[in-house]
Every structure is written in structure tokens, then in C-alpha cells.
Amino acid sequence: MRISGLATGMDTEQIIKDMMTANRIPLNKINQKKQYLEWQVDDYRAVNRKLFDFSQNAFNNMILSKNFNHKTVSVSMPDHVAVKNISSTSDFSGTLEVHQLAKNATLQGKSIVKDGTTDEKYTLDEMNTLKLSDLGVESEDGFVTLKITAPGSEEGNEIKVSVNDSVGAVIAKINQDTKVTAFYDEFTGKIALTAKNSGEGTISIEDADGGNLAEKLQLTGEGVQVEEGKNADFTYNGLRTQRSSNTFQINGFEMSLKQVTSPLDADGNVIDGERKVISFNSSPDTEKIFENVVKFIDEYNTLIEDLNKQIREQKYRSFPPLSAEQKKEMTEKEIELWEEKAKSGTLRNDSEISSMLTQMRTALTGSIKLPGMGENESISLKDIGITGSKNYLDHGKLIIDEDKLKKAISEDPNKIHQLFSYDAGDNAKKTEHGFARQLRTIVDATQKTIQKRAGKVGDVNDTFTLGKNLDDMNKQIERFEERLKMTEDRLWRQFTAMERAIQRANAQSASLMNAFGGGGY
Structure with a gap:
């Protein structure tokens, strides 16, 4: 704890605080640059996510043939x-x-009746709690095995259960581990089984270990109804x-x-x-294929609209990132409005994104020679009713002539698919591939470049360019904060020395006054 101003009456603490505020101005600028750089990294990564989604959609919707087989x-x-x-x-x-x-094979057991009765059946709740031992199932080691054969499991499936298990538990195990489904009908008192697979064959049940489980469940012997599958x-x-x-x-x-x-x-x-x-x-199915092509064009238009907006976004240099002290003096709405402008323009005039957009526009204005075409024949998007917008503010958006596109799809849907998905081979020029493949190649290359610059979530800073810049700034901030600490300590020492000097001067003055009678009548 520092106590100052006793000798001079000065508010030393406030004076030093004001002086340190001036000294912190360069540090605040570094922090602002760091914050802006972090926003830039986030925006680059957001762009990469959009490029990844577009690339995946291009592959799944336009290159895979299933979407053109409707x-x-x-x-x-x-x-x-x-x-x-x-x-x-x-x-x-x-x-x-x-x-x-x-038809599925079936087996219907005989009625399970209570001891001492001829027609009294167990309820479903009773079957879910009735132990096999209570039903008369016996075993030397306490376990019995049931083997069930059905279409799809000619060698049969075995289930092993304890005599202390309930009938309901046995039925559940049959449903889980064999090729049949079983249920107990409390009206008839019978267990019925149906093969999970249809086709020729029958259901047969036997006790694999010589026990009497199948007998006590009334699933064997005379009176059991078996119907063959077909x-x-x-x-x-x-x-x-x-x-x-x-x-x-x-x-x-x-x-x-x-x-x-x-x-x-x-x-x-x-x-x-x-x-x-x-x-x-x-x-x-012309309509389904048409919808698929329209969806791809819409995704392309949305992507280039968003990216063109970002590389043309205004950068407001008079709205730097706010410091913590500045935020304390502002309302949440004021902070929101300020940061809206402060975050603007992080990707303005980015060369990689601009180059990618140019390449995509150029690719879509070309034409492709598909297999089976004559020597001088080729096909373009314009030939199937897809053209570039004439409005320069659209920056290359595509416009669809629906009637012309539907006509082209109905005449030869496979050609439309090839127009987007054709693979000309590893040694072919990029422009010889289908349009979706061309765009995917351009987008994937840009993704890799952006990743080298801004990394991806989870990457450490020293693995990408902007991350290394952030590390350098962190080091600058550490060094600057150390210098500020030294400066503040120095100012306190200087002001403390001044206070002591003034205090000594005051003491000497008081002594002289006393010596010359300053304390007279």
C-alpha cells in the first residue's frame, strides 16, 4: 500500500495514473491490432467453412450420379x-x-395353463414375472438351452437362459438373438413365433441340452401348428x-x-x-433433376454474393477495437454499434478470395467437350439455359431459363449430369472437366491457401501465418507490460524521493525558524 502527498499535498497516485495512461497508448494500439487480427482469423475460417460446404454439396449433389437418376x-x-x-x-x-x-414361416404353440386347471391361462403380466422353475423347467446346473431354426438361419440359433428367468425374459431373448419374433397371447395362452425372413422353410424348436424348456412352453409335440414359409x-x-x-x-x-x-x-x-x-x-423425372440443378446454382449464387460482399466491405479506420476501459464507459448498444463498424472490412480486397471468384466466373463461361461429341462440338451452360447476369452489381450470378433447362433435361438427362460431373482424367486440363468438378477444384485450392494463412479450429498459432503474427504480438505485449511496470516503479520512486526531499526541507525550515526566534511571543 502506497501513501503519498503527505509533504506536498499532491495527489501523487492520480498524477502517476494519468502519466501511465499516456504511456499505455502504444500498448493499447498493439492490443487493438491483435483484436482485429483475431477477428480476421475468425472471418477467414468462416469463409473456409462455407467453401467446404459448397465443395461437399457440389460433390454429393452434382457429381454423384444418384441425384440424376430420378x-x-x-x-x-x-x-x-x-x-x-x-x-x-x-x-x-x-x-x-x-x-x-x-410368406413368413410361423409356429403356434399349445395353450399354457395353470397347474390343476384345464383352461385357466396366465395373464401377460403373470408371464413377465413367472419363473421357468415355477413352470416346471428343470436343470442340474440351473441353465437350459433352446435351439431355434428358421429361414435365414438353417443351422439354428441357440439361447441359454436360467431356470430363474421369467417367461417374458425368454421371449425377449428369442426376439433379440434368433431369426424369429415371438409373443405371448394371453387370450389363447399360446406363444406364437414368426420368421423374420420370408421364403421357403419352417420354424423348428428343440432343447439343445436335453432339458424340457420347449416342452413346458408348449412349443413341441402334437398340437403345435407349423406353417411353412413360401x-x-x-x-x-x-x-x-x-x-x-x-x-x-x-x-x-x-x-x-x-x-x-x-x-x-x-x-x-x-x-x-x-x-x-x-x-x-x-x-x-425432369422435375427432380431440375430442382437439383437449381439448388446447385442457388448455392453458387449465395456463395459468391456473400464473398463479394466481404471483399468489398467498407473498412472504418476511425473505429478501432474497444479496450476494456472504453467498454466500461459505454452501454451494450453503443458497444454493439461500435464493434459492428470495427469488425467491418477484415477481408476487404483479399487477393485469394478475389482470384477464386474470378476463376469461378471464368470457368462457368467456358464450354466442355463430352464423350460422343464431334471434333468441333462442345456444350456450355448457356446451351441449357443458364447464363450470367447482365447486371454488373450481381458480380457473376447465374440466371436460369427454366423452360430451356427443363427441355434440355428431358431430352438427355445424362448429358446434363456429365456437363457438371464429367471427369476428363488426371492428365486433362482443368477446363476439360465438368463445371461442378472445375468449381470444386478451384474452391478446394483456395481452402488450402486460406488454411495456411488462418488455420482451422484447434490449430496452434505457430502452424499458420496469422497465428505466428498473433504470437509476435503477444510477445510485444509482454515486453511492453514489463516496461510499463518498470516505468511505474520508477515514477513512484521519483515522487517518493521528491516527497522526502520536501519533507526534509520543511523540517530544516522549521528548525531555522525556531533558532531565529520564529517561535516568539
Whole structure:
């Protein structure tokens, strides 16, 4: 604790504080530069996130073919069969007759009745708490094993349970570890099982260790009802064949059988005497493909609008970052308005972003030679109804002629896909690739450059350029703060020495006054 001004009456503390405020001006400027640099790093990283999202969307939506494989499928009997495209790149058509639907194998046990009764059933709640031992299940070591065989598990699945487990717990284990689903019906007192997989085969249950679990659950012996599973039986384009499920794929499209159209007898003759043939065909889903292209163009326009705004944003040099002391004297609204201007222009006239935007604009005005085209043939975005805006304030935004684009998609959707996604090979020029690939290459290269400059979240400062600058500023701040501390100590020593000198002078003056009679009558 320092006490000053006793001899002089001066407010030494305030004087030194004012002098230190003047000395801190250079340090405040360094802190302001550091704060601005941190904002700049954040803005660069935000740009990189946008570039990454655009690159990923370009790959997923424009380069991967699945988004251009949307097809409209027409079926003559939609109540009997559903057809949808999965991965077919070409149109398809055909005929189908459904002779038999696939069916899951089932097994229904006998009724489980309470001891001493002939028809009193257990409730569901009772089954969830009833121990196997209470049901009469026995085992020397306290455990029993049940083996269940069903379509899809010809070798069977085994479950091992304790005689102290409840019937409900056994049913839950069957559902979890085997190829069947089971449930207890409290109205009939029966346990029913259904194969998880359809197709030919039956469900069988046995005690794998010689126990009596299957017997006590009434799942074996006379009276158990077993129904065999069946394959789907159908004729596709004149070929009679089968599948284990009612839903299956052929040549990249999926069929889901719903109803029988032509049931056959053992000799292959139609039972009802009437043959019902389903016809189906596909065509490009122009609307879906159109929406995909429009989405990509919208994402491009949004990206370049945002980046052009940032590199042209006004920089307000008269609004430097606020210090902590300055913020204390301002309201939250005043701080918000000030920092809005202080943060403005961090990426103004950035050369990398400007270069990327120029490259993207140039790429989209070119044309591409696709496979199958003549020697002097090529195709551009303009040919399918996508052109650059004539308003120079749009800075290269793209405009879509919807009618022309839809017409081009309906005529050859594969060509539209290639226009964006075509890969000309590793040795080809950048301009020979599809437009989405060109933009992705440009964007990815800019991402790497920005990352070298501003790093990414989690990077240490000495791994990127602006981070190294921040480290240098931190060192400057440390050195300056040390000098300020020394300066403040020096000022206190000087003022303290002055106080002591004045105090001695006052004492001497008082002594002289006393010696010459200054303390007279």
C-alpha cells in the first residue's frame, strides 16, 4: 500500500495514473491490432467453412450420379406391384405376373395353463414375472438351452437362459438373438413365433441340452401348428422365377409385390383361367433433376454474393477495437454499434478470395467437350439455359431459363449430369472437366491457401501465418507490460524521493525558524 502527498499535498497516485495512461497508448494500439487480427482469423475460417460446404454439396449433389437418376415409373396395376428406381442410369420397362406372394414361416404353440386347471391361462403380466422353475423347467446346473431354426438361419440359433428367468425374459431373448419374433397371447395362452425372413422353410424348436424348456412352453409335440414359409413366385418379361422376399431388385430398380395377379396350379395353369399381366415403364423425372440443378446454382449464387460482399466491405479506420476501459464507459448498444463498424472490412480486397471468384466466373463461361461429341462440338451452360447476369452489381450470378433447362433435361438427362460431373482424367486440363468438378477444384485450392494463412479450429498459432503474427504480438505485449511496470516503479520512486526531499526541507525550515526566534511571543 502506497501513501503519498503527505509533504506536498499532491495527489501523487492520480498524477502517476494519468502519466501511465499516456504511456499505455502504444500498448493499447498493439492490443487493438491483435483484436482485429483475431477477428480476421475468425472471418477467414468462416469463409473456409462455407467453401467446404459448397465443395461437399457440389460433390454429393452434382457429381454423384444418384441425384440424376430420378425417374418417374408408371405401373398399369399399382395396387398389385410398386416399382421404383434405385440405381439404374437408363430407362427401363417390362411385364410382370405375380403367381404367389412370399410368406413368413410361423409356429403356434399349445395353450399354457395353470397347474390343476384345464383352461385357466396366465395373464401377460403373470408371464413377465413367472419363473421357468415355477413352470416346471428343470436343470442340474440351473441353465437350459433352446435351439431355434428358421429361414435365414438353417443351422439354428441357440439361447441359454436360467431356470430363474421369467417367461417374458425368454421371449425377449428369442426376439433379440434368433431369426424369429415371438409373443405371448394371453387370450389363447399360446406363444406364437414368426420368421423374420420370408421364403421357403419352417420354424423348428428343440432343447439343445436335453432339458424340457420347449416342452413346458408348449412349443413341441402334437398340437403345435407349423406353417411353412413360401417364396414369391412371379414371371418377369416371360421368365418365371422366385425370390425369398416380396421386395427385391432387378437391373437397378426395386419391385415390391403386393397382390397375386395370376395364381397357378401345380401344372402351371392359371387357376381362374384369366391371365393378368402388369406392365411398367420409366422416364426421367425432369422435375427432380431440375430442382437439383437449381439448388446447385442457388448455392453458387449465395456463395459468391456473400464473398463479394466481404471483399468489398467498407473498412472504418476511425473505429478501432474497444479496450476494456472504453467498454466500461459505454452501454451494450453503443458497444454493439461500435464493434459492428470495427469488425467491418477484415477481408476487404483479399487477393485469394478475389482470384477464386474470378476463376469461378471464368470457368462457368467456358464450354466442355463430352464423350460422343464431334471434333468441333462442345456444350456450355448457356446451351441449357443458364447464363450470367447482365447486371454488373450481381458480380457473376447465374440466371436460369427454366423452360430451356427443363427441355434440355428431358431430352438427355445424362448429358446434363456429365456437363457438371464429367471427369476428363488426371492428365486433362482443368477446363476439360465438368463445371461442378472445375468449381470444386478451384474452391478446394483456395481452402488450402486460406488454411495456411488462418488455420482451422484447434490449430496452434505457430502452424499458420496469422497465428505466428498473433504470437509476435503477444510477445510485444509482454515486453511492453514489463516496461510499463518498470516505468511505474520508477515514477513512484521519483515522487517518493521528491516527497522526502520536501519533507526534509520543511523540517530544516522549521528548525531555522525556531533558532531565529520564529517561535516568539
